[in-house]
Amino acid sequence: MMVSYHHKNSGQFEDICVADLDYAFTNVTLPDREGRWCVGVAEGKIVEIVEGDRLNAQHVWHLDGKLLTPGLVDAHTHIDKAFTAESLGDVFAQSGLASAIQAVRHLKSQFTIADIKQRATQALQWSIAAGTTAIRTNVEADAFVELRAVEGLLDVQRSLSDQIDIQLVAFPQEGWFAIPETLESGASTYVEQALQHGIKVIGGNVNQGLWSSNPEAQVDALFDLALRYNCDLDLHLDNWDSAEAFTLPYVAQKTIEHHYQGRVAVSHIASLIHVSDSQAQVAIELLKQAEISVTVLPTRIKLTRVAELLEAGLNVVCGTDNLRDPFIRYGDADLLKALFLLAQLTGYMANRDLERLWQTISNNAAKMLRLPYGINVGNLADLVVFDAYSIPEAILHQATRLAVFKSGKLVAGTMQDQVLSLHKPDFMSPRRWT
Incomplete structure (x- = not known):
């Protein structure tokens, strides 16, 4: 399967094979979308965003609904x-x-x-x-x-x-x-x-x-x-x-x-x-x-x-x-x-x-710094994985930053290639934040 993304600077389109994805973040919550999503990253850029858990890559993180935001x-x-x-x-x-x-x-x-x-x-x-x-x-x-x-x-x-x-x-x-x-x-x-x-x-x-x-x-x-x-x-x-x-x-x-x-x-x-x-x-x-x-x-x-x-x-x-x-x-x-x-x-x-x-x-x-921004196809993969299921939970509970990526490179955090456990009591379950 091929995906295509647009280079904002050159105006050109480039095809990338999904099999060549460096990372796939599956079953994530995104700040501006309903439901669960999968985000694919290749060569430091976001190249695919699809619903659910449908991408394969060299490294796949199954996030079980955790919050993935732009940096x-x-x-x-x-x-x-x-x-x-x-x-x-x-x-x-x-x-x-x-x-x-x-x-x-x-x-x-x-x-x-x-x-x-x-x-x-x-x-x-x-x-x-x-x-x-x-x-x-x-x-x-x-x-x-x-x-x-x-x-x-x-x-x-x-x-x-x-x-x-x-x-x-x-x-x-x-x-x-x-x-x-x-x-x-x-x-x-x-x-x-x-x-x-x-x-x-x-x-x-x-x-x-x-x-x-x-x-x-x-x-x-x-x-x-x-x-x-x-x-x-x-x-x-x-x-x-x-x-x-x-x-x-x-x-x-x-x-x-x-x-x-x-x-x-x-x-x-x-x-x-x-x-x-x-x-x-x-x-x-x-x-x-x-x-x-x-x-x-x-x-x-x-x-x-x-x-x-x-x-x-x-x-x-x-x-x-x-x-x-x-x-x-x-x-x-x-x-x-x-x-x-x-x-x-x-x-x-x-x-x-x-x-x-x-x-x-x-x-x-x-916008103030006049930077391209957001989890959108073609943008740099500047991403943060929060130990939370929503923006309000991340703020109110000062959620741990499990991983920080700059242009697709892991620069902080300890995230591993496996499902991460929240280690939180029941009263902080994701049902409270839907």
């Missing part, structure tokens, strides 16, 4: 600073914001390329084990770390390319402009140099509550650079508990003005909860027109208007954010835990709501 997508991280929390301890609580920022800058000035690579690799190994097959991470470029994080993360991006897709964002953590006698140190030159080194996304840290310079001027400068280098934008925005730090409408307007719809993401936007409901609705409508993705970061606890953004149909994304650094001293790079926390903070408990939240670490996140 998870973590759209917002900071792995260049991962595992540095103990270097400064509880500096933000003990010293105040200004002193803490100076302490972190001193710490960054001591980073070496080797140190950054070692910590980032460890963070990514944790992500992979948790089922993440694509990730976007901010990479700081400024007068303190200079380009060492850029060089280190570009090396890691290459060395782990067969295990995880890594998008790098040139991030001006220390502010865009250099304003004497203020905290804003100016990172624009370093960010542009990072682009010249090969980074494809420009970050921003636009926060009127923190910096002295005009936030609209920062946004204008960021768009100017993005247009010159044809780069997407991913902005930390309005991360301040005050209605005064509200640059969100301006970002949306500039996105529309520059025809950058679908190429801009914003994170945090905490001030959206402090403006009036009418102001918020105007801003949300602008976001929708601008096709801006919004990243929410539940480990920060203080969330924006997540439910309203979802109800408006915006592309809402969830990320794990910082990992055991001075900004967030905990975490384990597990998107499923971040999603569980997001469900608690939003009060989402119904199955349909949990399935909607699931999109924030799967389809929505892939």
